[in-house]
Amino acid sequence: MRDWKKAFGQPDDGFTLRVQQTLLAIEEKEEEPVKKKMTLSLAFACILFVTALALSAYAASNILGGRPDETLSPGENSLSDPTPAPTVTPMPSLTPMVPSETIWFGGTIAEPSFLELTLGTPMDETLAALDEKGYARAEAMTAESLGVTRCKWPGANWNGEPCEVRAYFAEAQTLGLGLVFERETSDEALPDLIKSVHACLAAVYGEGTPLAIPEVWPSFALKDLSLAQWSYLNGPRVFLVYQVRRDGLVQVEARIGYADAAMLEPDLMPMVTFEPTPILMALPTPMPMEPMPYWTTPYGNYYHLDEFCSGMEDAMRVSFETAMNMGKQPCPVCVVEYFRGLEMDTAPEAEQTASATLPPEPLPDDAPPFGPDSDGIPLMTDFNQPLRTGEARGWGIDLTDPNRDDFSANREPLNGEYNGVWTNDILTVHNMIFLKTRSAIFMEIEYSMNDNAISPWSIRITPFMEGEAGPLGWHDARVHEVSGEDNTIHYLLSVVTDSPVDFPNITNLWGVYGGAAAEEQRLLGSLGNNPDWGRQYGK
Amino acid sequence: MDSREFAQRVEAMQGALYRVAYGLLLNRADCADAVQEALLRAWEKRGSLREAAYFETWLTRILINECYGMLRRRRAALPLDGLPEPAAPPDADPALHDAIARLDRKLRLPVVLHYMEGYGVDDIARMLRVPSGTIKTRLARARALLRLQLTDEHEEGRNR
CATH class of the missing domain: 1.10.10.10 (Winged helix-like DNA-binding domain superfamily/Winged helix DNA-binding domain)
Known part of the structure; x- marks a missing residue:
């Protein structure tokens, strides 16, 4: 029987001495402020005495000429208290669905049996139909932010394979159905599993878009990040979601539903948000001569160009400035599409603005390439950029907060106090590692803090992408994983593409941290092959 | 927590601090540096320790972070390959x-x-x-x- 504690021996005399010296130094440090505090207390008592004398004299004769409080004008004696804009996330806008979409349920390929999934089927009917199959319903979970409920029926089978049935509902209507397969598999076997499920689905729904397995299979990244990837089969309503979970099990879901079904499960799916926010230079501001009308509702998160976008009712007409002041974001459906067309023309001007706002400091010339050929190849750049929480601008997020992705709710001002311990702490970004796969970019950020005892926190990084055809806009990068073990933050960045399987040709990636307003933003760094390639910005 | 209590608790876990630091750094001399830095940092930030019962875990976490910092600096200064196995x-x-x-x-x-x-x-x-x-x-x-x-x-x- 070995004694584990003898593996590294005992602390030697040098170690013990250093510890004792350090503790002595700490004791001496503690005594110093006590002396100072006593001196200060005496001075403070003197000031209090003099002030009390002056105040009593003022009260007696009003010699200082102060005016009574009632003469203050309205508002002069009150702090402005603007009511914050309500943060209600609207339902994802759903594309119309062809009635009678069906899902293969049970049976074999030779004798498939289908379960009808019809547009707007009441939730009760779908539940009853699935319950009738004899499987016990295990879970009903509602994503409050999306208003979507998911139910599960484990113990089902599909083509003889054990699986789990899932159904997705919103507003008591059926949105989608999924079959989930879960099994242990190796990196090598994973593509085969996905291909076999794909083949079965394709047999029912048709091949559609061929399943593309990348040459460099990013399963290690999928596993590390427990990332879900999806692959569309025949149109956007039939697709596979595959995920290598952290426990090593592979989960493949064949799902049919609305085109927006990918948005139904924010925890599983990388939420795709293509929201160029009007900060720095991404979006052109409306022409001053003819202000463009914008539309919004009091409780909506977005401002729109289309008064009736996604079935919106009772929208009020507002100016761009008003929309901004209300904290509205551009609608991903109508505003983003409109500005995507304009961005091509405004790109050079936009770059100028950025350069003027944030003067670049050159990095070494050997910055790695970031382009179409870098798929699956991790790129790393060393920033070593300290970010002081004591700076007057920007905000951070406590990464141990389970709701850390809700940036609007959890931001903490960097210049404020976070539980009394953040002020003037420093977080240094050492390395940023980028890994591009077919539909996502992973950013791994290595950091250190001068206060190692507190929770890890992060700047929110909002990446801006440029492709060969022009700017691709700002993207929402979600904090996927925080490891205190090696002080890394994993960001996951999904990219909206015209074609679900083709990754856009990203030529440049900029990371920005800070608040929502342009003056609060600081550019952290850039990777790419344009003139701004490999530069770092900020302090 | 005053310096006397701090010292008492540190002395009680001196061996543990050494082993954790050694487990990461595999070098006795570096262990003393890491522990010294961690102790100074812990004392500075003792206000962030909300429950005294978690002192050991809290200090160990600080030490681990300090060790990672040292490893990072060491990695930047030394080539990764060709280092002899620690004796x-x-x-x-x-x-x-x-x-x-x-x-x-x-x-x-x-x-x-x-x-x-x-x-x-x-x-x-x-x-x-x-x-x-x-x-x-x-x-x-x-x-x-x-x-x-x-x-x-x-x-x-x-x-x-």
């Missing part, structure tokens, strides 16, 4: 030392915290901010590797 301290169990030292750092730290310092899986998971399942897996993998290495070493010893 066991004279009073160490050389076979066990070498077997643990050969483990990947991600496996080594849970071994030190669990088997040497007696922390539970959940405590380690909280300390390292990784899921408990991951810690269990790492401990299992570490055990398997250690068993293999120590058996080989035992066999070699018998064949000699």
